[in-house]
Amino acid sequence: MSAGAIDYSKTKTFLIDTTKCTGCRGCQVACKQWNQLKAENTTFFTGEGYQNPPGMSEFTFTRVKFKDYQKHGQNEFAFYKEMCMHCNDPACASVCPVGAFEKTAEGPVVYHSKKCIGCRFCMVACPFGIPKYEWSKAFPLVKKCTGCYSRVKNGLDPACATACPTAITYGPRDEMIKEAEKRMSARPDRYVKVVYGKEEAGGTTVLYLTQQPLDELGFKPVTKRPLPSYTWQALRLVPGIFLTVGGTLSLITWFQHRKDRVRKEEEEQKNRKEGNQ
Structure with missing residues (x-):
């Protein structure tokens, strides 16, 4: 289905109420388990908060950010789950x-690894800094939150939403917006x-939904205009020769990577067959 044919009011949407987040990080664990993401060596990070791991990566699709602030002279913590925004x-x-x-049409923005040529334009274009490169591999792909598309298209909620005890509500976008506005009206303070x-x-x-100003929590200011309109304005300024050469090199890389991946898959299938004999 083309993007223009999607009814965005019905796409499945996360409503994350940061005032209800306890920082349990159950969503992180559920995401790791469902996506079979390996553990990684991390360092406790205090640059913009106190979260660990310090950032999302090829092994971490979501994380809970810890932000400290002062309220009535007392130190307090605020938590919120960072993930792909699925624009x-x-x-x-x-x-x-x-x-x-x-x-x-269900909502998630999905990635088709077999089509990828490794150009990494997506990493530059994303205003939220979500797509990550598999730097640990000789033939890397892009990794990011899938929105648990395999679950959603079969009528299930995403793993993180299922695991969260308090902060995440999941449903059609128009209903989530109404719910958010209802909460704000009921509790303006x-x-x-x-x-x-x-x-x-x-x-x-x-x-x-937040209790603290967005900039204090580390939310990035983003234009309300759909970003692709800016994207193509920027690309028009790039000399055509660079796009042509870059595209040619990317295609060569893609064919080589695809050839290597196919060979690797065939070897794995052969080894499995030999192991079952």
Whole structure:
């Protein structure tokens, strides 16, 4: 289904209420388990908070950020889950020359590794810094949160939403926006009057409610205009020769990587067959 044919009001959406997050990091564990992501050596990070791991990577698709602040002279903590925003009109998909990223009708923005040529335009285009490269591999691919698409398309909630005891509500986007606005109206003293993600980057399928100002929590200011319109304006300024040469080199790389991946898969299948005999 093309992006223009998607009814964004019905796409499945995360409503993350940071005032209800306890920092348990159950979502991190559930994400690791469902996606079979290996553990990684990390260092406790105190640059912008107290979270560990310090950032998302090829092995970490989501993390809970810890932010300290002062309230009535007392030190307090705020927590919120960081993940792919699954934009309605994703910049990563707009810059990918081979269509490796796709916005699905269900909501998640998915990545097709077999199409990827390794150009990494997606990493540059994403305003939230989500796509990560597999630097640990000789033939790397891009990694990011999948929105648990394999679960969602079969009627299940994402693993992180299922594991979260308090902070994550999941459902159609229009219903999540109404729920967010209902909470703000019922408790005006509890929430900043902003639903982050409702309009940012043209709208996303991850929405946030917060008690602290967004900039204090580390939320990035993002234009409300869909990002692909900026993307193509920027690309028009790049000399055509660079795009042509870059595209040619990327295609050569893609064919080589695909050849290596196919050979590796055939060897693994052969080894499995020999092991079963």
